[in-house]
Amino acid sequence: MSYVLIIGAKSDIAKEVARIYAKNGYNIYLAARESDSLEDLKQDIETRSGVDVKLKEFDITAYETHEDFYASLEEKPLGVIVVSGYMPEQKSAQKSWDETLRAINVNYTGAVSILNIVANDFEKERRGFIVGVSSVAGDRGRKANYIYGSSKAAFSAYLSGLRNRLYESGVEVLTVKPGFVATKMTENLDLPENLTAEPCNVAEDIFSAQQKGRNTLYTKPIWFFIMLIIKHIPEFIFKKMSI
Amino acid sequence: MGLLSWGMFPKIITKKFSLRDRAALKSYIEETDEFIPYGNGRSYGDGALNENILHVKPYNNFLAFDEENGLLTCQAGVLLSEILDSVVKRGWFLKVTPGTKLITVGGAIASDVHGKNHHVEGCFSECVEEFSIMLPSGETEICKKGDELFYATCGGMGLTGVILSATISLKKINSKNIRQTTIKTKNLQETFEAFEKYQDMPYSVAWIDCLAKDEELGKCLLMVGDFADDGDLDYRSKKKLSIPFNFPSFALNNLSVKAFNWLYYAKAKDGTSKQKVDIDTFFYPLDAISNWNRIYGKGGFTQYQFILPKEHSYEGLKEILTKISDSGKGSFLAVLKLYGKANENYLSFPLEGYSLALDFKIEDGLFELLEALDEVVVKYGGRIYLTKDVRVSRETFEKGYEKIDKFREFRRENGMDKKLNSLQSKRVQI
Ligand SMILES: Cc1cc2nc3c(=O)[nH]c(=O)nc-3n(C[C@H](O)[C@H](O)[C@H](O)COP(=O)(O)OP(=O)(O)OC[C@H]3O[C@@H](n4cnc5c(N)ncnc54)[C@H](O)[C@@H]3O)c2cc1C
Numbered sequence: 001m002s003y004v005l006i007i008g009a010k011s012d013i014a015k016e017v018a019r020i021y022a023k024n025g026y027n028i029y030l031a032a033r034e035s036d037s038l039e040d041l042k043q044d045i046e047t048r049s050g051v052d053v054k055l056k057e058f059d060i061t062a063y064e065t066h067e068d069f070y071a072s073l074e075e076k077p078l079g080v081i082v083v084s085g086y087m088p089e090q091k092s093a094q095k096s097w098d099e100t101l102r103a104i105n106v107n108y109t110g111a112v113s114i115l116n117i118v119a120n121d122f123e124k125e126r127r128g129f130i131v132g133v134s135s136v137a138g139d140r141g142r143k144a145n146y147i148y149g150s151s152k153a154a155f156s157a158y159l160s161g162l163r164n165r166l167y168e169s170g171v172e173v174l175t176v177k178p179g180f181v182a183t184k185m186t187e188n189l190d191l192p193e194n195l196t197a198e199p200c201n202v203a204e205d206i207f208s209a210q211q212k213g214r215n216t217l218y219t220k221p222i223w224f225f226i227m228l229i230i231k232h233i234p235e236f237i238f239k240k241m242s243i
Numbered sequence: 244m245g246l247l248s249w250g251m252f253p254k255i256i257t258k259k260f261s262l263r264d265r266a267a268l269k270s271y272i273e274e275t276d277e278f279i280p281y282g283n284g285r286s287y288g289d290g291a292l293n294e295n296i297l298h299v300k301p302y303n304n305f306l307a308f309d310e311e312n313g314l315l316t317c318q319a320g321v322l323l324s325e326i327l328d329s330v331v332k333r334g335w336f337l338k339v340t341p342g343t344k345l346i347t348v349g350g351a352i353a354s355d356v357h358g359k360n361h362h363v364e365g366c367f368s369e370c371v372e373e374f375s376i377m378l379p380s381g382e383t384e385i386c387k388k389g390d391e392l393f394y395a396t397c398g399g400m401g402l403t404g405v406i407l408s409a410t411i412s413l414k415k416i417n418s419k420n421i422r423q424t425t426i427k428t429k430n431l432q433e434t435f436e437a438f439e440k441y442q443d444m445p446y447s448v449a450w451i452d453c454l455a456k457d458e459e460l461g462k463c464l465l466m467v468g469d470f471a472d473d474g475d476l477d478y479r480s481k482k483k484l485s486i487p488f489n490f491p492s493f494a495l496n497n498l499s500v501k502a503f504n505w506l507y508y509a510k511a512k513d514g515t516s517k518q519k520v521d522i523d524t525f526f527y528p529l530d531a532i533s534n535w536n537r538i539y540g541k542g543g544f545t546q547y548q549f550i551l552p553k554e555h556s557y558e559g560l561k562e563i564l565t566k567i568s569d570s571g572k573g574s575f576l577a578v579l580k581l582y583g584k585a586n587e588n589y590l591s592f593p594l595e596g597y598s599l600a601l602d603f604k605i606e607d608g609l610f611e612l613l614e615a616l617d618e619v620v621v622k623y624g625g626r627i628y629l630t631k632d633v634r635v636s637r638e639t640f641e642k643g644y645e646k647i648d649k650f651r652e653f654r655r656e657n658g659m660d661k662k663l664n665s666l667q668s669k670r671v672q673i
Pocket of ligand 1: 279281282286287290291299320343347348349353354401402404630631665
């Protein structure tokens, strides 16, 4: 059975995405920094689903290694899912260029670097799927987190262009825009329950949207409507708001 | 974000800590005055509630599966549904499962849950080969049948420590389908006769119409069954419907309960009929609708489940059903089950006899009714199921559980009563 490559495999969403693809019979490459620490997850998935799981050392900001990384995969994957992301604290990112750059590099530059390579291969083979986990924060810049948001906006634009380019070769590209997700990262935030998704539900949604060949996925779906409203507030009002 | 129990009552503000690794748990235990483990919150009452909650569900790796012998080792936060997703297609099933698959392995052990086959297979602890548990001291122990810690922890409602992982033995199956026989009865007498007649069937459960009165009192649909042998192991969980918000409180009144029960009974053929259904339909009919607890409205609901020794079951049930139908307080769900012998665990619920479980919306007058029912339960030597309870008094509780003093002493000796407490453990003082 084919492999699915998961980039940024250490996050809670990635873990559930890996489990669900394995449950449906795919073998899995888990790519992350210090991939040794994913030994338990490998064991978990292999025990649950009887598929093959391989751990791959990968740093999304080490662009120069990406060609070799992709070339080194024993078998080329059928699909690639980019889950990696970095959310700096807005206030500290405003003051620290390092923080800002890290957000841009993880969320945008690095993702583009690896996906350029993947896209060329998939286009040539005329098969495969690409899933990019972006964010609702990329739909409109807000003072509360526009540094993170703008890097995700760039990623969303990249994915939409990629979808357009790859359409002819039959390679499908899915843009995922999660709202709040209950993860390790957000554990101490007071998130509104009705708007907050569980990682396993996000993963289920991603799997089914990808299998159906959809273009964009908001999860939870209510975020589509929220962002529809937020996007349409006129700028002269929006700039005075705190949302 | 706070957590509620399945009954959505009581509503308290909780502080949650998610379990992800042992080292962090050890420091959490040291730093926290008092807490209670929380699995997936499918217990109805306040047994998993406290100001500090240890959320075990994120601790959910599979550790090993011996496919030859059907032995599965996993962390305590794994849901039974995840186990089924993994093992059914390989020809295995849980030896014991409750009426929902959305509970954790830790929760199954802590409540020592039972299923439709208690009269044959006993409680969940029967299939637990061993488990590991972190004690209030921060030490981890491996525990097996025969250890005192085993008897205290199985059914011990999270009051002895944090169950970390378990090895459970599974049951071999050759199909995801169940051959089911449905028997429609006219009254309690017939219901009891039907149970006796089919007691050799591995699985059985009855839905009672608890608004029926007089000569119809105790009429039911009894469903019995066993796994088919058709080699069809292609099991996939069904897509779920979801109740998106709490129903307004008037939605569930006597009339809608009557309508529901009427529909349910009208659907079944008179006498005896046969069906072939799959695992989810047979074992987990309620899981098909997620958040069904919201139909009871914001105020929440509770489940009243008691068991009576066999020799008094008939008269006791008759008294209780009469009281309920007189009160007019209805219940969608009234589940009657036959149980086999009690086990040795200190606080496990089952004993040889019949148990009835009923859902009630929380409303004025309800607790008075339930107290009146308690009196009947006590009179006939029965007991109340802790994992469903949110209101039982200490006296009623104690009269039902003869090993309670052993349990208390064990907790005291090991310093568990200082660290581990739930709203429930404080109320009934265990
Ligand atoms: C629709 C439905 C049907 C049901 N049918 C049945 C049935 O047929 N038979 C039956 O017996 N029960 C039944 N139940 C009750 C349910 O099986 C139990 O309440 C079960 O314990 C819930 O597990 P949970 O993981 O949700 O645990 P929770 O509800 O979160 O916790 C239950 C108890 O377990 C303790 N606990 C949880 N995890 C741990 C851990 N890791 N270590 C130590 N303690 C822990 C908690 O402290 C608490 O005391 C049903 C419930 C529902 C909602």
